[in-house]
Amino acid sequence: MIRAVILDAYGTIFSTGTGSVDMMTEILRLNGRSELDPKKVYARFKQLHREHMGALTGFITEAEVFALDMKSLSEEYGLERDPAEDVKIMLSIQGTRSAFPDSRPAIERMQLLLPVVIGSTTDTWPLTADLERAGIRPEKVFTSESLRLYKPSEGFYGAILEELDLRPEEALFAGDSLTDDVLGPARAGMKTCWIRRKGELLKETDPQPDYTAADLEELADIVEAQFCWV
Numbered sequence: 001m002i003r004a005v006i007l008d009a010y011g012t013i014f015s016t017g018t019g020s021v022d023m024m025t026e027i028l029r030l031n032g033r034s035e036l037d038p039k040k041v042y043a044r045f046k047q048l049h050r051e052h053m054g055a056l057t058g059f060i061t062e063a064e065v066f067a068l069d070m071k072s073l074s075e076e077y078g079l080e081r082d083p084a085e086d087v088k089i090m091l092s093i094q095g096t097r098s099a100f101p102d103s104r105p106a107i108e109r110m111q112l113l114l115p116v117v118i119g120s121t122t123d124t125w126p127l128t129a130d131l132e133r134a135g136i137r138p139e140k141v142f143t144s145e146s147l148r149l150y151k152p153s154e155g156f157y158g159a160i161l162e163e164l165d166l167r168p169e170e171a172l173f174a175g176d177s178l179t180d181d182v183l184g185p186a187r188a189g190m191k192t193c194w195i196r197r198k199g200e201l202l203k204e205t206d207p208q209p210d211y212t213a214a215d216l217e218e219l220a221d222i223v224e225a226q227f228c229w230v
Helices: 019-030 038-055 062-077 083-091 103-111 124-134 154-164 179-187 216-227
Strands: 004-007 116-120 141-143 171-175 191-195 211-213
Touching: 004 216, 019 038, 019 083, 038 062, 062 083, 103 116, 103 216, 116 124, 116 154, 124 141, 141 154, 154 171, 154 179, 171 179, 171 211, 171 216, 179 191, 191 216, 211 216
Parallel strands: 004 116, 004 171, 116 141, 171 191, 191 211
Antiparallel strands: none
8 A cells, every 4th residue: 555655856857958968067167167068067967966875974965066077077077177166066957947847747656645755865955945945845854964864875765764754665665766765665665656757768777666647746746556555
């Protein structure tokens, strides 16, 4: 019996758009390295971000991880500016993300049946600002900062379950990342739904979710069809 839906935030509820690549374009311009491809450099930045989070032995905020990412990126690409100044540019888009058009109505549909909460790898204030601006009001919000844990650590999902007083099989976790929103919660015993907003297709080697949905409207359809009796 599913008793709650847990949603990822960025890439699931909120569009990340091109803002991060745009900020990387500006960073490269200020460093006199406009010949570099900002998409490729930002992809490396994201890779470093995941590597740094995975190597942590204690908790630091995501903003602090970003500082590590930019320092490593600057060394790797030979950027001459102070990386602390460049990380300010990357952080400037936090709290400015727009919700996908379907997010609020779909969440409100699901809330007629089940509690909807958010579990996101982010510092707390940017997500709070984005939710406020979008008029989205989940029952609870869990962030990596509030839990002091990052996805896909099993402790991240376990802490949410404990706070909600749920058994793993009573929660449906939905999000756009096959690692963070499917593999991680599945290992914790939760049901999962992969939100494939970019139209991706599952490969046999990918983590296999219990459900897939093109967007949150389709997720709401699944919740209504599968769990309307809860």
